[in-house]
Structure formats: C-alpha cells, structure tokens
Amino acid sequence: MESRGGGSQILMLGLCVGAIYAAYITQGVVQENVSTRKYGEKGERFEHLTFLQLAQSVVCLFWSLLMLQVWPNTKGSQAPAAAYLKASLSNAIGPACGIVALKYISYPAQVLAKSSKMIPVMFMGALVYGVQYSLSEYLSTFLVAGGVSMFALFKSSKKVASKLSSPNAPLGYTLCFLNLGLDGFTNAAQDSITKKYPGTNAWHIMYAMNLWGSIYMSIYMFGLPGGGGWEAVKFMQHHPVAAWDIMLFCLCGAVGQNFIFLTISRFGALTNTTITTTRKFVSILVSSIWNGNHLSLQQWAGVIMVFTGLMYQIYLKWRKRSAHKKTVVESEKKRE
Template identity: 70%
Template structure:
C-alpha cells in the first residue's frame, strides 16, 4: 500500500513538472515573440534591443537562485567556486543573445525548429574532431532533423508572418541560430567538466554561477562598449510600461521554467527532461501558429513532423540504451 502511494506521489510530481515546464516556456515563447514583433504605444515603435532580454533574465534568475539557496540551503561545501563559470558564462551570454536576435530575421516557429537541430553540430564535431562512429539509427535521426529544418527553411513563408518581422532575412536568422547551437555546445561541455571536478555542486550553484557571469558580461555589453544600447532599452521601457511588463513576465517564466527543469533532472533524470522539453518545443510551434497568427504551409507542417519524428526516435534510442545499461548492472 505504501509503495502504491509512493508511486502515485511520483506520478503527481512528474505531472507538476510537465505542467510547470510546458506552461512556463510556452508562455515565455509567446512573450518572446510578442516583444520581438509588437509595436508599442501610440508611436507604434518596436523594441529593437532584444539582447536586453538576456540581461534582464540573467538578473532575475540570479536573484531567484540566491533566494532558493537561502530557502533550501542548496549551496554545499565542496561545490564549484563562482569564478569557475567565467568561460561558460561567455558562451552562455553570446549564444542565447544570438538566438533572441534571430527573431528580427526569422519567425518564432523557424527559430524553434532551427534550435531543435542541436544533434547535427554535435555529431559533426564528434565525427570530424574525435573520430566517433555513430550507428545507422542515429544517422536516420539526424537525416530527419536536418531534412526537416532544410525543407522548412526553403519553403515559402506567408506574407502575414514576414510582415511582422523587423528585418526579414532568412540566411542571417538561421545562421544566428546555428551559431547559438555551437556556443551552447561549448557551454554544456564546460558545465559537465565543472560538475565532474566538483561533484558536490548543486543545480542552484550552477544557476547562480552562470547567471552571475551572464549579468557581468551582459551589463558590460549593454551599458559599455560598443553601443551602450542598454540605456536606450531602459528608456524604451520607461516610455512603454507595457513592454517593461512583457519583459518582466518573460524573465519570470524563464526562472520558473529553470526551477522545474532542475526538479525534473534531480527526480527523474535528464532523459525525462529531454522528452518533456522536446515535446514542449513542438507545442510551442503549434501555439505560435494558432495564437500569434503565424500560418504554416502544408509543406512546413510536414517538415515540423519530420524534425520531431527524428527527435522522438532519438529519445527512444536513448531510453533503450539506458534500459540495457540497467539490465547489465543488475546482472553484475
């Protein structure tokens, strides 16, 4: 009876995690698209300083992590020192800023789809740099994702969607997304290296370290050299309180989303988290198409199906691999 209650409690926690991640990031996606395309105030001006979103989110997530460490005493002795995140902080500052900047040039569904193709640069780097050989099913996954993104990029985008973009330029937009992926790869590798060297590092310590350096770098970029556009962004928010409200909600969604991601990874593992976030991306594209009025053509919907078929197959392969490893451990 007790195990039944424990199982039910586990299912409820998972349901809360799924609801938390989906609601936080789907709504954040809507807000991100709103801030990048909406014309604010009677003067109908766009918020052009999209890199400011990343600084604002760094600040909110930094405060959030400090509160969580204080409340739950998550920070433990033997964790990674704050200065060890400086290099990952650089790539984590540049990468996501490029992803957000891409929304000036391509639609939100196109950006989500391009950023879903993370496995392509990982496999390319693995083959070219480290000589890793992948299995046929892994190549099938990559083919589906690469083919889907390519078809979507080459398909004709509706005039209604193009009219919402600040500066429509598909090659530049997709280029920024793929650079974002490259920088994310370095960030993830560096974080893995840090946690390997300092095993007692908690999720909140990582969040604190990453957002601390992100705040430092983004503040220097937005309010120092080369353009000091942060002052213009703050001025715009003062003149358009609605824009400031959308940006604050965007940041809070990011903090809440990270909270549920850390909870999912700690309770259910990274594979469960990957499954939840992958399905969330698909739902984000559907919501964007229906809610924000970004109609997709039949060919584009077909390419979306290709990409998420490849991602789903990849998740299944990882699950099967983890099951085999568990069986091996039990037999030994």
C-alpha cells in the same frame, strides 16, 4: 509505502511537466510578441532584444539566491565562482544570438533551428573524434536535417514576414546555429565543473551562471558603445506595456529553469530532454494559432520530420539505457 512513494513521484513529474510547458510556452508567446509588436501610437518596435538576456539573467540570479536560502546545499564542496567564467560567457552570448534571430526569422523557424543541436554534435563527433554512430542514429539526424531544410526552403506567408523587424533568413539561421554551438560549449563546461566539484548543486550552478551572465551583459549593454542598454530603459519608460512583457518573459524563464533543474535532479537528463523536446513542438503549434504564424503544408511536413527524428533519437536513448540497466541487474544476480 511503495505505492505512496510512486504516487508522489508521479505527482512530482506531472508538476515538472506542467510547469515547464506553462513557463516556456508562455515565454515563447511573450518573446515573439516583444520582437514583433509595435508599441504606442507611433508603432515603435523594441529593437534592443539582447536586453531580454540581461533582464532574464538578473531575475534568474535573484530567483536562485532565493532557492539557495530555501534549500541550502550542505553536501560536499561548491565550485568557486571563477570556475564559471568561460561557461557563463558562452551562456550569455548564445541565447542572446537566439533572441536577436527573431528580428530576421519567425519564432517557429527559430525553434526548429535550435532543435537541430544533434546535427553539429554528430558531425563533430564523427569528423573530429572518430565516433561511430548506428544507422538508426544517422536516420534520426537525417530526419531532423531534412525537416529544417524543408521548412527553410518554403517561405512563410506574407503576414508572418511582415511582422519581422528585418527579414533575413540566412542571418537568422546563422545566429541560431551560433547559439547551438555556444550552447554545446556551455553544456560541456558545466559537465566538467560538476565532475570536478560533485558537491555543486543545481541552484548554485544557476546562481553562478546568472551572476557572471548579468555582469557580462551589463558591461555590453551599458558600458560599450552601441550596447543599447539606456535606449532599452528609455523605451520601457515610454512604453510600460513593454516593461511588463519583459518582466513576464523573465519570470517565465526563472520558473522554467527552476523546474528543469528539479527534473534533472529527480528524474535525470533524458526525462528532461523528452519533456523539453515535446514542449518545443507545442510551442510551434501555439505560435501558429495564437500569433497567426500560419505555416504552409510543406512547412508543417518539415516540423513533423524534425520532431519525428528527435523523438526517435530519444527512444533510442531510452532503449540503450534500459538495456544497460538490464545488463547491470543480470551481472549483479550472477555475483550473488
């Protein structure tokens, strides 16, 4: 019975890994394609990239409603929709900044910049809260910071730069780091909600976040001057291929979110972090081969430094968790 249960767990983990890889690697290719492609005979670009965030929120909203019908949560009290007001606002703005960054920097540069989330977290922890980190943790952070810096210092090929709508590395990296900061706030707010309302499940969080996200982005895109929502709709009407690209982007996001939540609920956040981190490296590799974003040897060295640092950090977390489990087991044996 145990081996059968263990086998089903391995199959489930394999399904989650495969689905997350397939969804987000495909989404990365499509996202880069939408941001760099010239549509139609006139070679028009899809300039209103924030529309991608709105479209994805709407699709993920309906996806989460479907999941709640299939797997309704009957345990404990749910968090009220109003609890997600702040978290969903930062969750709407942050990813939108990351998407818009693709106007100014290449997709591999965006992925690397967004992979350096640990740097501001450790910096704020040490500076503001007086958290003391180990030498190993500082080493992993140094590798990530050094890798991102090395990648940014060496320019991409002219072919890669020519694909960008408005090449501007400082602005692109600034938008990515703003994305990271807002993501940090979103994660902290979501943790606070789940602690206060332990009965809240992943699908309910996905539903509430995307509900408010859809409202926020709709107000921005269609209610404010310069939002560009109507222009985006007209562009898709003139270029149906762009509409299909955007729909594929949204579906990949919905499937990816679905299996990320499933992974966290079944195997924990650390397993999910390991999967998504390795996926980012594969995304850069696919982007380099598929879309011709050929990186220099120095830039590949920077990529390897970043993911060596990230994987070392994950190893440290696994080791820490294993040591904690061992301590708990030993203490229970002593009690017996």
